[in-house]
Amino acid sequence: MPKLITTQTRIADLGKPRVIIIGGGFGGLEVAKGLVGTQTQTVLFDKYNHHCFQPLLYQVATSALETSSIVFPFRKHFRNTHDFYFRLGEVTAIKPETRCIETSIGSVKYDYLVIASGAETNFYGLKDVEQNSHPMKTIIDAIKLRNIIIRNFETALLTDDKELMNSLMDFVIVGGGPTGVELAGAISELKHDIFPKDYPELEVSQMDIHIVEATPRLLNGMSEEAGTKALEYLKKMGVHVHLNTAVKSYDGHEVLMSTGEKLISRTLIWAAGVKGNPVAGLKAEAFGRSSRLLVDEFNRVKGYDNIFAIGDVALMEGVDPKFPKGHPMMAPPAQQQGELVAKNICRLINKKEMKPFRYFDKGSMATIGRNRAVVDLKAFKFQGFFAWFVWMFVHLMSLIGFRNKFFVLLSWLWSYFSFDKSNRLIIARPKDGVQ
Amino acid sequence: MPKLITTQTRIADLGKPRVIIIGGGFGGLEVAKGLVGTQTQTVLFDKYNHHCFQPLLYQVATSALETSSIVFPFRKHFRNTHDFYFRLGEVTAIKPETRCIETSIGSVKYDYLVIASGAETNFYGLKDVEQNSHPMKTIIDAIKLRNIIIRNFETALLTDDKELMNSLMDFVIVGGGPTGVELAGAISELKHDIFPKDYPELEVSQMDIHIVEATPRLLNGMSEEAGTKALEYLKKMGVHVHLNTAVKSYDGHEVLMSTGEKLISRTLIWAAGVKGNPVAGLKAEAFGRSSRLLVDEFNRVKGYDNIFAIGDVALMEGVDPKFPKGHPMMAPPAQQQGELVAKNICRLINKKEMKPFRYFDKGSMATIGRNRAVVDLKAFKFQGFFAWFVWMFVHLMSLIGFRNKFFVLLSWLWSYFSFDKSNRLIIARPKDGVQ
Numbered sequence: 001m002p003k004l005i006t007t008q009t010r011i012a013d014l015g016k017p018r019v020i021i022i023g024g025g026f027g028g029l030e031v032a033k034g035l036v037g038t039q040t041q042t043v044l045f046d047k048y049n050h051h052c053f054q055p056l057l058y059q060v061a062t063s064a065l066e067t068s069s070i071v072f073p074f075r076k077h078f079r080n081t082h083d084f085y086f087r088l089g090e091v092t093a094i095k096p097e098t099r100c101i102e103t104s105i106g107s108v109k110y111d112y113l114v115i116a117s118g119a120e121t122n123f124y125g126l127k128d129v130e131q132n133s134h135p136m137k138t139i140i141d142a143i144k145l146r147n148i149i150i151r152n153f154e155t156a157l158l159t160d161d162k163e164l165m166n167s168l169m170d171f172v173i174v175g176g177g178p179t180g181v182e183l184a185g186a187i188s189e190l191k192h193d194i195f196p197k198d199y200p201e202l203e204v205s206q207m208d209i210h211i212v213e214a215t216p217r218l219l220n221g222m223s224e225e226a227g228t229k230a231l232e233y234l235k236k237m238g239v240h241v242h243l244n245t246a247v248k249s250y251d252g253h254e255v256l257m258s259t260g261e262k263l264i265s266r267t268l269i270w271a272a273g274v275k276g277n278p279v280a281g282l283k284a285e286a287f288g289r290s291s292r293l294l295v296d297e298f299n300r301v302k303g304y305d306n307i308f309a310i311g312d313v314a315l316m317e318g319v320d321p322k323f324p325k326g327h328p329m330m331a332p333p334a335q336q337q338g339e340l341v342a343k344n345i346c347r348l349i350n351k352k353e354m355k356p357f358r359y360f361d362k363g364s365m366a367t368i369g370r371n372r373a374v375v376d377l378k379a380f381k382f383q384g385f386f387a388w389f390v391w392m393f394v395h396l397m398s399l400i401g402f403r404n405k406f407f408v409l410l411s412w413l414w415s416y417f418s419f420d421k422s423n424r425l426i427i428a429r430p431k432d433g434v435q
Numbered sequence: 436m437p438k439l440i441t442t443q444t445r446i447a448d449l450g451k452p453r454v455i456i457i458g459g460g461f462g463g464l465e466v467a468k469g470l471v472g473t474q475t476q477t478v479l480f481d482k483y484n485h486h487c488f489q490p491l492l493y494q495v496a497t498s499a500l501e502t503s504s505i506v507f508p509f510r511k512h513f514r515n516t517h518d519f520y521f522r523l524g525e526v527t528a529i530k531p532e533t534r535c536i537e538t539s540i541g542s543v544k545y546d547y548l549v550i551a552s553g554a555e556t557n558f559y560g561l562k563d564v565e566q567n568s569h570p571m572k573t574i575i576d577a578i579k580l581r582n583i584i585i586r587n588f589e590t591a592l593l594t595d596d597k598e599l600m601n602s603l604m605d606f607v608i609v610g611g612g613p614t615g616v617e618l619a620g621a622i623s624e625l626k627h628d629i630f631p632k633d634y635p636e637l638e639v640s641q642m643d644i645h646i647v648e649a650t651p652r653l654l655n656g657m658s659e660e661a662g663t664k665a666l667e668y669l670k671k672m673g674v675h676v677h678l679n680t681a682v683k684s685y686d687g688h689e690v691l692m693s694t695g696e697k698l699i700s701r702t703l704i705w706a707a708g709v710k711g712n713p714v715a716g717l718k719a720e721a722f723g724r725s726s727r728l729l730v731d732e733f734n735r736v737k738g739y740d741n742i743f744a745i746g747d748v749a750l751m752e753g754v755d756p757k758f759p760k761g762h763p764m765m766a767p768p769a770q771q772q773g774e775l776v777a778k779n780i781c782r783l784i785n786k787k788e789m790k791p792f793r794y795f796d797k798g799s800m801a802t803i804g805r806n807r808a809v810v811d812l813k814a815f816k817f818q819g820f821f822a823w824f825v826w827m828f829v830h831l832m833s834l835i836g837f838r839n840k841f842f843v844l845l846s847w848l849w850s851y852f853s854f855d856k857s858n859r860l861i862i863a864r865p866k867d868g869v870q
Contacts, residue, residue: 009593010592010593010594010636012636049585049589049860050860067502067860067862068501068502068858068860069501071860071862073857073859073860075633075859076859079632079633080632085636087589140862140863151523154484154522154523157445157522158444159443159445160443197515198510201447403849403853403857407842410841414838420511422503422836422838424484424508425484425485425502425506427506
């Protein structure tokens with residue numbers, strides 16, 4: 001029987017400059033879109049065969065959206081384009097000296113390399129937390145969390161042990177950024193609109209949702225007003241917010257906080273931080289804080305002239321006066337850097353001057369359940385129903401593909417008027433447990 | 436740390452006759468629907484927290500529909516009903532002498548028991564086939580198959596070995612029943628409409644789809660005309676149909692057929708047969724052929740007065756002159772038996788005579804890709820576009836819940852006009868391989 005996995009990537013040599021993009025997130029996708037149809041050969045490597053719209057992962061985790069609505073197959077996106085190559089595989093190392101990368105499916109040479117491998121969850125060295133908590137970075141994380149939330153309630157039914165029952169019904173979210181705040185809001189909607197009807201045998205009113213945030217406020221990336229309003233909204237929704245509080249340890253049952261206070265919960269969702277997710281093989285001098293790659297104003301990785309890094313994995317320090325310590329790890333900087341890097345690579349090929357990156361800050365937003373959101377724009381800041389409407393519109397428009405936009409819109413309309421979240425499914429073989 | 440799984444089902448004693456239903460498929464669901472709100476306590480056990488509309492599994496496997504469109508959470512279905520209890524768990528044994536069942540979450544007593552545990556794939560003792568082939572019975576099977584089909588093509592790109600490449604692009608379906616025929620049609624649509632654009636690097640025209648059927652014709656459950664037309668359709672679509680041919684062995688690469696002929700394929704889909712999926716604990720005399728439970732005209736299991744079996748797991752021999760060897764293992768008999776058993780249990784409780792089962796055969800149908808289906812009704816048989824339209828309408832109407840109907844209809848309209856199947860996703864962690 002011939003062996004299944006070959007050790008060659010079989011990327012045809014087109015005699016054109018080859019640009020390899022590592023990762024098809026918001027940044028990598030823009031690079032690819034900017035390069036297809038130019039004089040380059042575009043090669044995209046990703047561990048998954050689809051782009052994932054991470055800002056809506058929390059809605060998959062809370063049964064509001066189906067998986068397929070927020071992911072988009074790369075090949076579908078780039079069909080009918082020329083000189084574009086997708087490879088499903090993991091990039092394990094970069095060999096700058098030979099201008100090639102090592103991957104799970106073999107090695108391949110590049111003329112230009114764009115590292116857009118994004119970020120991974122940062123547990124800040126808390127081993128027990130890493131082992132026992134649930135991250136929220138990938139579509140698999142979201143599906144697992146959905147399974148866990150529902151299975152917890154099915155299991156809570158089975159015990160007389162009040163402490164165990166509550167530990168299954170309670171949720172602790174660590175991190176008061178957009179992910180934590182949006183997740184807390186969505187879980188509290190489950191508590192108020194869904195679970196009382198689904199679980200008449202349980203006292204769902206006993207369900208507690210906690211947010212633990214180490215700093216004095218929520219939504220640090222946003223304005224004071226936004227943080228205050230988010231806090232007000234969450235309290236209205238019955239979410240317990242612990243500010244100035246860090247998590248010290250978690251054994252899968254007991255959360256020990258820096259205040260000495262303890263919370264009992266079977267489910268700790270870790271949304272407290274991310275770090276760069278770089279690829280091995282680059283010099284130590286190329287790395288900045290939290291595993292991010294130091295880049296110049298053209299997103300060139302420090303010490304290399306044909307290797308670029310963009311988005312969460314890149315750290316552009318001391319360039320943008322508004323962001324001297326680097327840009328926020330969100331979609332817009334990644335997308336804007338991706339667009340520019342595509343153009344700059346073409347300029348390099350044509351022996352033209354590259355253009356430096358200038359971040360256009362469109363502002364930021366977060367939603368906290370129906371009719372409630374906070375929006376910071378350059379010009380003005382607003383909260384409430386209109387903000388919520390703007391949040392929906394912007395996210396809808398940012399989704400790839402008309403079909404996804406259309407189905408997400410319908411799902412939202414449906415949930416809005418029915419107060420229902422229809423995908424409360426455990427999609428896992430029984431023997432898989434909560435996996 | 437208190438242990439998580441308790442050994443009690445914690446089903447309240449309501450002092451009412453308790454009816455336990457094992458399995459929430461087409462049959463079990465009808466029993467539950469018929470019993471809620473009566474003088475009984477209805478308890479439904481299932482390994483999953485949702486009902487699955489199995490007739491459309493093949494569309495999930497071929498990227499046409501998203502998972503959530505064909506499954507429906509039990510609790511959502513029965514919310515706002517009284518005296519209904521759902522338990523997520525596996526029933527491991529029946530103890531008729533003590534009128535209780537053993538489950539993965541503990542044991543519980545019943546007054547009446549309805550076994551609706553359905554069918555499982557029958558490999559007829561072919562161990563190597565069982566190990567290396569893919570069944571198509573559960574939503575997990577469908578998702579795995581979708582992952583496999585797409586991953587095969589991603590892997591085929593990577594090899595120069597023509598035999599390996601073809602073995603990844605070719606598919607062998609064993610069984611010419613509705614599942615096999617519908618799956619073959621859908622995979623051939625992938626071949627013609629999707630893969631050529633997604634995989635310009637591959638000669639998709641080289642992709643072969645085989646159906647292997649042991650009897651002289653396709654769709655044995657249906658009319659001669661239906662079988663002949665299905666054969667004609669599949670041939671038109673380029674599917675290789677091997678009639679009067681059985682599969683002898685399969686090592687994951689080479690399919691040996693009873694004709695001595697060999698097919699080379701990495702993917703064998705086993706849709707060749709099912710057998711009853713009963714629960715342990717009943718007397719040997721209760722079992723008929725292929726692990727099905729012998730039942731009388733009231734669906735009472737042979738030798739028991741308060742245990743019923745319905746649907747695929749039940750075998751009602753010598754009762755219906757049209758089906759002396761028992762009813763076909765499809766949804767309609769299960770649903771009709773479920774409805775009647777609910778009524779009959781109420782009659783028993785009220786000391787009334789039970790009514791015997793009379794199967795109303797609505798006919799049967801199968802689809803073979805766009806605009807092509809075969810329909811056998813009592814009165815007349817027809818094929819082609821109108822049949823395809825009827826097939827869609829009937830399946831749409833049979834789906835549970837307006838939302839599912841609505842989203843499936845939209846997905847179908849979308850696919851019809853765009854010639855697209857949008858869910859060609861590998862939803863699995865890279866390390867999970869094709870799982």
